[in-house]
Amino acid sequence: xxxxxxxxxxxxxxxxxxxxxxAGVDQINTFRKMKTFHNPGERALVLMSAGNLGITQAxxxxxxxxxxxxxxxxxxxxxxxxxxxxxxxDGLRSIYQRDALDLxxxxxxxxxxxxxxxxxxxxxxxxxxxxxAGNFIEASIETPYFQIGESKYGKPIIDxxxxxxxxxxxxxxxxxxxxxxxxxxNLSVGPPLDLAIIKRDxxxxxxxxxxDNDNKYFQMIHEMWxxxxxxxxxxxxxxxxxxx
Amino acid sequence: xxxxxxxxxxxxxxxxxxxxxxAGVDQINTFRKMKTFHNPGERALVLMSAGNLGITQAxxxxxxxxxxxxxxxxxxxxxxxxxxxxxxxDGLRSIYQRDALDLxxxxxxxxxxxxxxxxxxxxxxxxxxxxxAGNFIEASIETPYFQIGESKYGKPIIDxxxxxxxxxxxxxxxxxxxxxxxxxxNLSVGPPLDLAIIKRDxxxxxxxxxxDNDNKYFQMIHEMWxxxxxxxxxxxxxxxxxxx
Numbered sequence: 001x002x003x004x005x006x007x008x009x010x011x012x013x014x015x016x017x018x019x020x021x022x023a024g025v026d027q028i029n030t031f032r033k034m035k036t037f038h039n040p041g042e043r044a045l046v047l048m049s050a051g052n053l054g055i056t057q058a059x060x061x062x063x064x065x066x067x068x069x070x071x072x073x074x075x076x077x078x079x080x081x082x083x084x085x086x087x088x089x090d091g092l093r094s095i096y097q098r099d100a101l102d103l104x105x106x107x108x109x110x111x112x113x114x115x116x117x118x119x120x121x122x123x124x125x126x127x128x129x130x131x132x133a134g135n136f137i138e139a140s141i142e143t144p145y146f147q148i149g150e151s152k153y154g155k156p157i158i159d160x161x162x163x164x165x166x167x168x169x170x171x172x173x174x175x176x177x178x179x180x181x182x183x184x185x186n187l188s189v190g191p192p193l194d195l196a197i198i199k200r201d202x203x204x205x206x207x208x209x210x211x212d213n214d215n216k217y218f219q220m221i222h223e224m225w226x227x228x229x230x231x232x233x234x235x236x237x238x239x240x241x242x243x244x
Numbered sequence: 245x246x247x248x249x250x251x252x253x254x255x256x257x258x259x260x261x262x263x264x265x266x267a268g269v270d271q272i273n274t275f276r277k278m279k280t281f282h283n284p285g286e287r288a289l290v291l292m293s294a295g296n297l298g299i300t301q302a303x304x305x306x307x308x309x310x311x312x313x314x315x316x317x318x319x320x321x322x323x324x325x326x327x328x329x330x331x332x333x334d335g336l337r338s339i340y341q342r343d344a345l346d347l348x349x350x351x352x353x354x355x356x357x358x359x360x361x362x363x364x365x366x367x368x369x370x371x372x373x374x375x376x377a378g379n380f381i382e383a384s385i386e387t388p389y390f391q392i393g394e395s396k397y398g399k400p401i402i403d404x405x406x407x408x409x410x411x412x413x414x415x416x417x418x419x420x421x422x423x424x425x426x427x428x429x430n431l432s433v434g435p436p437l438d439l440a441i442i443k444r445d446x447x448x449x450x451x452x453x454x455x456d457n458d459n460k461y462f463q464m465i466h467e468m469w470x471x472x473x474x475x476x477x478x479x480x481x482x483x484x485x486x487x488x
Contacts, residue, residue: 152396156425160470161477169482177477181400207485217483226404228476233405233421236468238413239461241451 001188002033002149004048005178006115007171008127008139010164012200013117016175017048018149018183020190034194035060037075037118040204045075045084045118046196050149051132055099055112059091081126082138085116089134096134113148118198125200153185154178168197176211176221193218245432246277246393248292249422250359251415252371252383254408256444257361260419261292262427264434278438279304281319281362284448289319289328289362290440294393295376299343299356303335325370326382329360333378340378357392362442369444397429398422412441420455420465437462 004017017033031053037045047063049056066073074091078084092112100110114130127139129146139146144164147155155178162174172195182189193211198204211218248261261277275297282288291307293300310317318335322328336356344354358374371383373390383390388408391399399422406418416439426433437455442448455462 152429153400155429156397157473157477159428160473167482172483172485173480174477177480184403185396185399209485221480224480225476228480229401229404229473232469232472232476233401233418236417236421236465236472238411239416241416241453 001186002050003147003151003154003179003182003186003189004033004050004115004149005145005147005154005158005175006046006048006117006127007145007158007162007166007175008117008125008164009144009162009166009168009171010200011168012202012206013046013119013125013127013198014168014171014175015046015048015115015117015196016172016179017194018179018189019192019194020188021053022188025188028188030192032194034196036196036205036208037063037073038205039076041121042203043076043118043120044198044203044205045081045116045120046198046205047075047088048115048148049112050114051112052103052108052110055092055095055110056114058095058099059088059112059114062091062094063088078120080123081116081118081120081128084118084120085128085130085136085138088114088116088130089136092130092132093134096132115146115148119200119203121203125198150182150186150189154182157181168199172197173221176218177225180218180222180225245430246294247391247395247398247423247426247430247433248277248294248359248393249389249391249398249402249419250290250292250361250371251389251402251406251410251419252361252369252408253388253406253410253412253415254444255412256446256450257290257363257369257371257442258412258415258419259290259292259359259361259438259440260416260423261438262423262433263436263438264432265297266432269432272432274436276438278440280440280449280452281307281317282449283320285365286447287320287362287364288442288447288449289325289360289364290442290449291319291332292359292392293356295356296347296352296354299336299339299354300358302339302343303332303356303358306335306338307331322364324364324367325360325362325372328362328364329372329374329380329382332358332360332374333380336374336376337378340376359390359392363444363447365447369442394426394430394433398426401425412443416441417465420462421469424462424466424469
């Protein structure tokens with residue numbers, strides 16, 4: 001499984017992905033699900049993937065291959081982020097044409113989804129969710145985040161605390177709390193984590209951290225969040241139904 | 245959709261179910277998903293259902309019908325709770341034989357699951373999860389609860405706060421917090437809620453409450469839990485990475 005989340009706030013973008021893959025519980029591996037594409041001062045893009053690893057790796061390979069030798073790769077030459085999302089969608093459609101029938105023959109659905117986040121000079125920071133069919137949606141003021149993969153365990157906390165006016169630090173903290181809840185409930189989501197931050201108008205990947213279980217900040221989140229939830233729960237009044 | 249949760253603690257059982265059903269977003273209805281079967285002083289059983297309503301209602305109808313007129317219904321005559329769970333499983337298998345092929349013909353999977361909770365004289369309180377195939381599992385010391393339907397949003401809080409030594413009041417509070425998180429994230433889970441409590445060794449349904457959005461205690465849970473989560477989140481230290 002996989003869990004990736006991308007958050008768009010007024011001051012920039014936060015992206016977080018796990019790195020566990022599994023084909024059954026007896027075949028667990030580590031593959032990074034985050035790729036960066038950047039040309040400092042001009043564009044900074046972060047791509048995260050979920051679904052069938054064979055499909056998503058094939059798409060990423062297309063995105064890293066120029067049409068003609070020496071030319072820029074398609075994500076590096078897209079004129080804006082909407083077109084960059086189309087490039088990813090077109091990549092999915094190419095791989096669908098190539099692989100979908102064979103996958104179906106072996107009983108597999110065609111399942112590959114992406115989150116594309118970034119900023120290209122002349123535009124605002126933008127965030128897209130690209131579906132297996134190659135179509136996509138863009139984040140809005142009301143819904144400033146996207147999740148792919150195992151999204152449900154870590155969704156309630158994002159819904160409760162994140163808005164577009166949250167700070168980058170709050171967004172990063174929230175992404176880590178959301179990931180912690182997901183890792184606790186689904187063993188097939190696991191470290192190391194990739195965390196990338198793109199500050200608005202810096203046009204570079206401001207930070208790209210690899211976070212393992214021994215990362216002090218993540219350890220603190222893990223311990224304090226669980227402890228605080230238990231505290232808050234015990235402070236909520238019990239029901240006073242006379243039968244209890 | 246549906247969300248039902250049953251919790252087994254040392255002092256008894258707590259069961260909570262929503263009542264929303266949907267066949268597409270334009271066909272939302274209210275159907276109770278909890279049934280009680282009790283003979284005070286001898287047995288008290290609570291059955292909750294999720295999945296295809298046509299399937300689960302057909303199973304419940306079987307469970308409410310005596311084999312011969314005048315005889316007790318099968319759940320009322322089962323000699324212990326394991327056998328009562330078998331009765332529910334056998335009911336699922338009967339309806340599978342009758343309906344599964346026609347459902348498949350129309351593109352529907354056979355999907356119906358139950359939680360059966362209760363106590364029969366001479367036994368401890370017990371909790372079972374019965375699958376569509378008619379087989380089932382029983383709750384244990386380590387896993388003292390079962391969920392059916394939309395289970396993921398409301399799972400992390402149960403994992404963090406409930407053990408077998410929790411009180412019935414804590415278990416009821418936790419079930420309502422778990423339901424509140426689920427209703428917030430999935431519009432197809434909704435009120436009125438059915439909450440049933442079986443105190444250990446009382447051999448009756450100690451309480452059976454219908455909880456709507458205007459229930460004062462549930463309103464308090466809804467407001468205070470959301471507020472407290474935001475407080476706790478804001479009190480967690482932000483990351484101090486120098487880039488932020």
